Amino acid sequence: MRRLLAVAAVALVVVAGCVSPTGFDPGTTGVEGGSAAGSDPTGGTPVDSGGGSVDGDADGSTATPGGNPWGERIVVGLVDGTGNDRDYAPMVREAAAFWEDTAERYAGFPVDYEVDPGAAEPDIVLRFVREVPECDGKTDAAGCAPVITDSRQIDRPEDVYVKSGLSFNSTVLVAKHELGHTLGLGHDDGPADVMAARSVLYTEPRPDAVDRAFPWADGEFDAYVDVRNASDPAGADEQVSRAFGFYRDDPPGMPTNLTFDRVDDRDAAEIVVEVVEESPCGAGGGSCIRTRGPDPDGDGAIETYTTVRIILVDLDTEAVGWHVGYWLAHAFGAEADADKPAPFRNATYRERRSAWWR
Numbered sequence: 001m002r003r004l005l006a007v008a009a010v011a012l013v014v015v016a017g018c019v020s021p022t023g024f025d026p027g028t029t030g031v032e033g034g035s036a037a038g039s040d041p042t043g044g045t046p047v048d049s050g051g052g053s054v055d056g057d058a059d060g061s062t063a064t065p066g067g068n069p070w071g072e073r074i075v076v077g078l079v080d081g082t083g084n085d086r087d088y089a090p091m092v093r094e095a096a097a098f099w100e101d102t103a104e105r106y107a108g109f110p111v112d113y114e115v116d117p118g119a120a121e122p123d124i125v126l127r128f129v130r131e132v133p134e135c136d137g138k139t140d141a142a143g144c145a146p147v148i149t150d151s152r153q154i155d156r157p158e159d160v161y162v163k164s165g166l167s168f169n170s171t172v173l174v175a176k177h178e179l180g181h182t183l184g185l186g187h188d189d190g191p192a193d194v195m196a197a198r199s200v201l202y203t204e205p206r207p208d209a210v211d212r213a214f215p216w217a218d219g220e221f222d223a224y225v226d227v228r229n230a231s232d233p234a235g236a237d238e239q240v241s242r243a244f245g246f247y248r249d250d251p252p253g254m255p256t257n258l259t260f261d262r263v264d265d266r267d268a269a270e271i272v273v274e275v276v277e278e279s280p281c282g283a284g285g286g287s288c289i290r291t292r293g294p295d296p297d298g299d300g301a302i303e304t305y306t307t308v309r310i311i312l313v314d315l316d317t318e319a320v321g322w323h324v325g326y327w328l329a330h331a332f333g334a335e336a337d338a339d340k341p342a343p344f345r346n347a348t349y350r351e352r353r354s355a356w357w358r
Contacts, residue, residue: 088117236275247332321357
Protein backbone atom coordinates (compact mmCIF):
# COMPACT_ATOMS: atom_id res chain seq x y z
CA MET A 1 0.00 0.00 0.00
CA ARG A 2 2.59 2.52 -1.15
CA ARG A 3 1.77 5.56 -3.22
CA LEU A 4 3.83 8.32 -4.79
CA LEU A 5 2.23 11.75 -4.88
CA ALA A 6 4.04 14.61 -6.60
CA VAL A 7 3.10 18.07 -5.37
CA ALA A 8 4.99 21.25 -6.30
CA ALA A 9 7.82 19.11 -7.61
CA VAL A 10 8.18 17.35 -4.25
CA ALA A 11 7.69 13.57 -4.15
CA LEU A 12 6.07 12.34 -0.96
CA VAL A 13 5.88 8.66 -0.09
CA VAL A 14 2.79 7.35 1.68
CA VAL A 15 4.13 4.56 3.85
CA ALA A 16 1.85 1.73 4.88
CA GLY A 17 1.42 0.91 8.53
CA CYS A 18 -0.09 -2.29 9.85
CA VAL A 19 -0.69 -4.33 12.95
CA SER A 20 -0.22 -8.09 13.02
CA PRO A 21 -1.72 -10.55 15.50
CA THR A 22 0.57 -12.54 17.72
CA GLY A 23 0.17 -16.28 17.42
CA PHE A 24 -2.63 -17.55 19.61
CA ASP A 25 -1.05 -19.36 22.54
CA PRO A 26 -3.19 -22.39 23.31
CA GLY A 27 -1.60 -22.71 26.73
CA THR A 28 -1.67 -25.98 28.59
CA THR A 29 -5.21 -27.14 28.44
CA GLY A 30 -6.53 -29.59 30.87
CA VAL A 31 -9.55 -31.75 30.45
CA GLU A 32 -8.79 -34.09 33.29
CA GLY A 33 -10.52 -37.05 34.77
CA GLY A 34 -9.43 -39.96 36.92
CA SER A 35 -10.59 -43.46 37.62
CA ALA A 36 -9.45 -46.43 39.58
CA ALA A 37 -9.53 -49.69 37.73
CA GLY A 38 -12.86 -50.61 39.33
CA SER A 39 -14.67 -47.29 39.14
CA ASP A 40 -16.06 -45.06 36.43
CA PRO A 41 -13.75 -42.39 35.03
CA THR A 42 -14.86 -38.84 35.58
CA GLY A 43 -14.00 -35.75 33.59
CA GLY A 44 -13.61 -32.10 34.44
CA THR A 45 -12.55 -29.20 32.27
CA PRO A 46 -10.03 -26.88 33.95
CA VAL A 47 -8.29 -24.80 31.28
CA ASP A 48 -5.17 -22.65 31.30
CA SER A 49 -5.39 -20.27 28.37
CA GLY A 50 -2.56 -18.26 26.92
CA GLY A 51 -2.24 -14.51 27.22
CA GLY A 52 0.12 -11.96 25.81
CA SER A 53 1.87 -8.71 26.41
CA VAL A 54 2.87 -5.61 24.50
CA ASP A 55 6.38 -4.26 25.01
CA GLY A 56 7.08 -0.58 25.38
CA ASP A 57 6.25 2.47 27.46
CA ALA A 58 2.51 2.91 27.25
CA ASP A 59 2.69 6.27 29.02
CA GLY A 60 5.43 8.01 27.06
CA SER A 61 4.33 11.02 25.04
CA THR A 62 5.74 10.96 21.51
CA ALA A 63 4.21 14.06 19.99
CA THR A 64 6.19 16.15 17.55
CA PRO A 65 4.73 19.66 17.32
CA GLY A 66 2.96 20.28 14.04
CA GLY A 67 -0.40 20.82 12.44
CA ASN A 68 -3.16 18.37 11.73
CA PRO A 69 -2.64 17.35 8.09
CA TRP A 70 -6.35 16.55 7.74
CA GLY A 71 -7.77 19.94 8.70
CA GLU A 72 -10.28 20.74 11.40
CA ARG A 73 -12.52 17.69 11.06
CA ILE A 74 -11.87 14.15 9.79
CA VAL A 75 -14.92 12.46 8.28
CA VAL A 76 -14.70 8.66 8.55
CA GLY A 77 -16.85 6.43 6.37
CA LEU A 78 -17.32 2.67 6.78
CA VAL A 79 -17.59 -0.18 4.30
CA ASP A 80 -18.33 -3.78 5.29
CA GLY A 81 -16.79 -5.84 2.54
CA THR A 82 -17.81 -9.17 4.06
CA GLY A 83 -21.56 -9.11 3.47
CA ASN A 84 -22.20 -9.93 7.13
CA ASP A 85 -23.80 -6.56 7.92
CA ARG A 86 -22.07 -6.30 11.28
CA ASP A 87 -22.48 -2.90 12.93
CA TYR A 88 -18.91 -1.61 13.06
CA ALA A 89 -19.87 2.02 13.77
CA PRO A 90 -19.78 1.73 17.61
CA MET A 91 -16.29 0.22 17.46
CA VAL A 92 -14.99 2.91 15.13
CA ARG A 93 -16.56 5.64 17.25
CA GLU A 94 -14.79 4.23 20.31
CA ALA A 95 -11.48 4.25 18.43
CA ALA A 96 -12.08 7.79 17.19
CA ALA A 97 -12.99 8.99 20.68
CA PHE A 98 -9.72 7.58 21.96
CA TRP A 99 -7.72 9.77 19.58
CA GLU A 100 -9.89 12.80 20.23
CA ASP A 101 -8.83 12.46 23.88
CA THR A 102 -5.15 11.64 23.28
CA ALA A 103 -3.98 12.83 19.84
CA GLU A 104 -2.67 16.16 21.09
CA ARG A 105 -0.42 14.33 23.51
CA TYR A 106 0.89 11.71 21.12
CA ALA A 107 0.58 13.27 17.65
CA GLY A 108 1.08 16.90 18.61
CA PHE A 109 -2.30 18.26 17.50
CA PRO A 110 -5.97 17.81 18.39
CA VAL A 111 -8.36 15.91 16.15
CA ASP A 112 -12.10 15.95 15.69
CA TYR A 113 -13.76 12.95 14.03
CA GLU A 114 -17.15 12.53 12.46
CA VAL A 115 -17.92 8.82 12.01
CA ASP A 116 -20.57 8.57 9.30
CA PRO A 117 -21.08 5.11 7.73
CA GLY A 118 -22.85 6.69 4.74
CA ALA A 119 -20.63 9.74 4.28
CA ALA A 120 -20.75 11.05 0.71
CA GLU A 121 -17.27 12.61 0.79
CA PRO A 122 -15.28 10.96 3.58
CA ASP A 123 -11.66 11.74 4.32
CA ILE A 124 -10.99 8.17 5.41
CA VAL A 125 -12.88 4.96 4.63
CA LEU A 126 -12.45 2.06 7.05
CA ARG A 127 -12.89 -1.08 5.01
CA PHE A 128 -13.67 -4.24 6.97
CA VAL A 129 -12.43 -7.23 4.98
CA ARG A 130 -11.90 -10.93 5.52
CA GLU A 131 -8.29 -10.69 4.33
CA VAL A 132 -6.26 -7.51 4.62
CA PRO A 133 -4.27 -6.73 1.45
CA GLU A 134 -0.50 -7.05 1.65
CA CYS A 135 0.68 -4.24 3.86
CA ASP A 136 4.26 -2.99 4.09
CA GLY A 137 5.44 -6.41 2.90
CA LYS A 138 3.33 -8.36 5.41
CA THR A 139 0.61 -10.81 4.46
CA ASP A 140 -0.73 -11.62 7.95
CA ALA A 141 -1.78 -8.13 8.95
CA ALA A 142 -4.97 -7.51 10.91
CA GLY A 143 -5.08 -3.95 9.62
CA CYS A 144 -3.36 -1.55 7.24
CA ALA A 145 -3.31 2.23 6.81
CA PRO A 146 -1.16 4.94 5.23
CA VAL A 147 1.18 6.79 7.56
CA ILE A 148 0.20 10.43 6.99
CA THR A 149 2.62 13.12 8.12
CA ASP A 150 1.89 15.83 5.54
CA SER A 151 -1.35 17.06 3.98
CA ARG A 152 0.21 16.66 0.53
CA GLN A 153 0.24 12.89 1.01
CA ILE A 154 -3.53 12.70 1.34
CA ASP A 155 -5.56 11.44 -1.61
CA ARG A 156 -9.14 11.50 -0.33
CA PRO A 157 -10.67 9.21 0.52
CA GLU A 158 -7.80 7.27 2.05
CA ASP A 159 -8.52 3.56 2.53
CA VAL A 160 -7.84 1.95 5.88
CA TYR A 161 -8.26 -1.83 6.14
CA VAL A 162 -9.36 -3.75 9.24
CA LYS A 163 -9.76 -7.51 9.41
CA SER A 164 -13.32 -8.64 10.04
CA GLY A 165 -14.32 -11.41 12.44
CA LEU A 166 -12.45 -10.01 15.44
CA SER A 167 -14.03 -9.44 18.83
CA PHE A 168 -15.40 -6.01 19.73
CA ASN A 169 -12.33 -5.06 21.78
CA SER A 170 -9.85 -6.39 19.23
CA THR A 171 -11.64 -4.56 16.42
CA VAL A 172 -11.44 -1.34 18.44
CA LEU A 173 -7.73 -1.92 19.05
CA VAL A 174 -6.97 -2.45 15.35
CA ALA A 175 -9.05 0.61 14.40
CA LYS A 176 -7.17 2.70 16.98
CA HIS A 177 -3.84 1.45 15.65
CA GLU A 178 -4.64 2.20 12.02
CA LEU A 179 -6.14 5.62 12.76
CA GLY A 180 -2.94 6.31 14.68
CA HIS A 181 -0.98 5.73 11.47
CA THR A 182 -3.17 8.23 9.64
CA LEU A 183 -2.12 10.76 12.31
CA GLY A 184 1.53 10.14 11.48
CA LEU A 185 2.34 7.72 14.31
CA GLY A 186 4.57 4.70 13.76
CA HIS A 187 5.15 1.47 15.63
CA ASP A 188 7.78 3.02 17.89
CA ASP A 189 5.47 5.83 18.97
CA GLY A 190 3.17 5.90 21.96
CA PRO A 191 0.91 4.79 23.30
CA ALA A 192 2.74 1.48 22.97
CA ASP A 193 -0.27 -0.63 23.91
CA VAL A 194 -2.01 0.76 20.81
CA MET A 195 0.79 1.40 18.31
CA ALA A 196 2.93 -1.72 18.84
CA ALA A 197 3.46 -3.68 15.61
CA ARG A 198 2.05 -6.87 17.13
CA SER A 199 -0.83 -7.32 19.53
CA VAL A 200 -2.84 -10.18 20.99
CA LEU A 201 -6.14 -10.24 19.11
CA TYR A 202 -9.21 -12.39 19.61
CA THR A 203 -11.99 -13.43 17.28
CA GLU A 204 -15.73 -13.19 17.73
CA PRO A 205 -17.14 -15.97 19.95
CA ARG A 206 -16.80 -19.46 18.53
CA PRO A 207 -18.15 -22.85 19.67
CA ASP A 208 -15.96 -24.56 22.26
CA ALA A 209 -14.58 -28.04 21.66
CA VAL A 210 -17.06 -29.54 24.11
CA ASP A 211 -19.91 -28.04 22.08
CA ARG A 212 -18.74 -29.44 18.76
CA ALA A 213 -19.86 -32.80 17.39
CA PHE A 214 -16.26 -33.48 16.32
CA PRO A 215 -13.65 -31.12 17.81
CA TRP A 216 -10.83 -31.87 15.35
CA ALA A 217 -9.75 -30.48 12.00
CA ASP A 218 -9.97 -33.95 10.42
CA GLY A 219 -10.16 -37.64 11.28
CA GLU A 220 -6.61 -38.62 10.34
CA PHE A 221 -4.55 -39.08 13.48
CA ASP A 222 -0.88 -39.64 14.12
CA ALA A 223 -0.57 -41.59 17.36
CA TYR A 224 2.40 -42.00 19.67
CA VAL A 225 2.23 -44.89 22.14
CA ASP A 226 4.66 -45.34 25.02
CA VAL A 227 3.87 -48.29 27.26
CA ARG A 228 7.41 -49.04 28.43
CA ASN A 229 6.34 -48.52 32.05
CA ALA A 230 3.54 -51.09 31.83
CA SER A 231 3.94 -54.40 33.66
CA ASP A 232 3.49 -56.15 30.30
CA PRO A 233 4.51 -53.67 27.56
CA ALA A 234 3.70 -56.01 24.68
CA GLY A 235 0.29 -56.82 26.09
CA ALA A 236 -0.47 -53.16 26.81
CA ASP A 237 0.55 -52.20 23.29
CA GLU A 238 -1.82 -54.80 21.88
CA GLN A 239 -4.62 -53.42 24.05
CA VAL A 240 -4.01 -49.90 22.68
CA SER A 241 -4.20 -51.29 19.15
CA ARG A 242 -7.55 -52.89 20.03
CA ALA A 243 -8.88 -49.46 21.07
CA PHE A 244 -7.69 -47.85 17.84
CA GLY A 245 -9.20 -50.68 15.84
CA PHE A 246 -12.55 -50.28 17.58
CA TYR A 247 -12.89 -46.69 16.32
CA ARG A 248 -11.42 -47.51 12.95
CA ASP A 249 -14.37 -49.88 12.47
CA ASP A 250 -16.91 -47.01 12.80
CA PRO A 251 -18.84 -47.89 15.99
CA PRO A 252 -22.42 -46.50 16.11
CA GLY A 253 -22.67 -42.90 17.26
CA MET A 254 -19.01 -42.10 16.64
CA PRO A 255 -17.38 -40.20 13.74
CA THR A 256 -16.62 -42.42 10.78
CA ASN A 257 -13.51 -42.93 8.64
CA LEU A 258 -11.08 -42.36 11.51
CA THR A 259 -7.49 -43.46 10.89
CA PHE A 260 -4.59 -43.96 13.29
CA ASP A 261 -0.98 -44.05 12.12
CA ARG A 262 1.68 -44.91 14.70
CA VAL A 263 4.57 -42.41 14.77
CA ASP A 264 7.86 -42.33 16.69
CA ASP A 265 7.88 -38.57 17.26
CA ARG A 266 5.85 -37.66 20.33
CA ASP A 267 5.73 -33.99 19.40
CA ALA A 268 4.27 -34.78 15.97
CA ALA A 269 1.38 -36.84 17.33
CA GLU A 270 -2.21 -35.68 17.81
CA ILE A 271 -2.91 -38.64 20.10
CA VAL A 272 -0.44 -39.62 22.80
CA VAL A 273 -1.00 -42.71 24.92
CA GLU A 274 1.47 -43.37 27.70
CA VAL A 275 1.86 -45.40 30.86
CA VAL A 276 3.43 -43.32 33.62
CA GLU A 277 4.89 -44.13 37.02
CA GLU A 278 3.92 -40.87 38.74
CA SER A 279 0.25 -40.11 38.26
CA PRO A 280 -1.17 -36.66 37.46
CA CYS A 281 -4.65 -38.19 37.59
CA GLY A 282 -5.37 -37.70 41.26
CA ALA A 283 -5.59 -40.14 44.12
CA GLY A 284 -6.64 -43.58 42.97
CA GLY A 285 -6.79 -42.53 39.35
CA GLY A 286 -6.21 -45.31 36.86
CA SER A 287 -6.40 -43.05 33.80
CA CYS A 288 -7.00 -39.48 32.76
CA ILE A 289 -6.83 -37.26 29.72
CA ARG A 290 -5.27 -33.89 28.93
CA THR A 291 -6.24 -31.93 25.85
CA ARG A 292 -4.55 -29.10 24.04
CA GLY A 293 -5.85 -26.65 21.46
CA PRO A 294 -6.27 -23.01 20.49
CA ASP A 295 -8.50 -20.43 22.14
CA PRO A 296 -8.82 -17.77 19.42
CA ASP A 297 -11.82 -16.03 20.97
CA GLY A 298 -10.12 -15.70 24.36
CA ASP A 299 -12.96 -17.17 26.43
CA GLY A 300 -10.68 -19.54 28.33
CA ALA A 301 -11.94 -22.68 26.58
CA ILE A 302 -10.41 -24.75 23.79
CA GLU A 303 -12.24 -24.57 20.49
CA THR A 304 -10.66 -27.48 18.63
CA TYR A 305 -8.21 -30.08 19.85
CA THR A 306 -4.72 -30.31 18.46
CA THR A 307 -3.41 -32.91 20.91
CA VAL A 308 -4.83 -35.33 23.45
CA ARG A 309 -2.71 -37.15 25.98
CA ILE A 310 -4.22 -40.30 27.49
CA ILE A 311 -2.39 -41.19 30.69
CA LEU A 312 -2.52 -44.70 32.16
CA VAL A 313 -1.46 -45.51 35.71
CA ASP A 314 -0.95 -48.94 37.28
CA LEU A 315 -3.64 -50.71 35.24
CA ASP A 316 -4.13 -54.42 34.73
CA THR A 317 -2.99 -55.23 31.22
CA GLU A 318 -6.46 -56.50 30.28
CA ALA A 319 -8.01 -53.11 31.23
CA VAL A 320 -5.64 -50.89 29.23
CA GLY A 321 -7.64 -50.99 26.00
CA TRP A 322 -10.90 -50.13 27.72
CA HIS A 323 -9.42 -47.06 29.39
CA VAL A 324 -7.88 -45.87 26.13
CA GLY A 325 -11.18 -46.45 24.32
CA TYR A 326 -13.09 -44.57 26.99
CA TRP A 327 -10.94 -41.45 26.66
CA LEU A 328 -10.87 -41.62 22.87
CA ALA A 329 -14.67 -41.36 22.93
CA HIS A 330 -14.29 -38.25 25.10
CA ALA A 331 -11.75 -36.81 22.65
CA PHE A 332 -14.04 -37.50 19.69
CA GLY A 333 -16.90 -35.45 21.14
CA ALA A 334 -18.65 -37.81 23.56
CA GLU A 335 -17.83 -36.22 26.91
CA ALA A 336 -20.92 -37.61 28.65
CA ASP A 337 -20.94 -41.34 29.32
CA ALA A 338 -24.44 -41.61 27.84
CA ASP A 339 -23.03 -40.44 24.50
CA LYS A 340 -20.17 -42.93 24.42
CA PRO A 341 -20.33 -46.28 22.58
CA ALA A 342 -22.02 -49.07 24.50
CA PRO A 343 -18.86 -50.72 25.95
CA PHE A 344 -18.07 -47.53 27.90
CA ARG A 345 -21.44 -47.05 29.58
CA ASN A 346 -21.56 -48.38 33.14
CA ALA A 347 -19.01 -51.11 32.43
CA THR A 348 -18.35 -53.51 35.29
CA TYR A 349 -14.91 -54.54 36.55
CA ARG A 350 -15.16 -57.76 34.54
CA GLU A 351 -16.46 -56.04 31.39
CA ARG A 352 -13.51 -53.68 31.34
CA ARG A 353 -11.21 -56.68 31.20
CA SER A 354 -13.22 -58.55 28.58
CA ALA A 355 -12.99 -58.54 24.77
CA TRP A 356 -15.29 -55.49 24.74
CA TRP A 357 -14.18 -54.44 21.25
CA ARG A 358 -15.95 -57.34 19.53
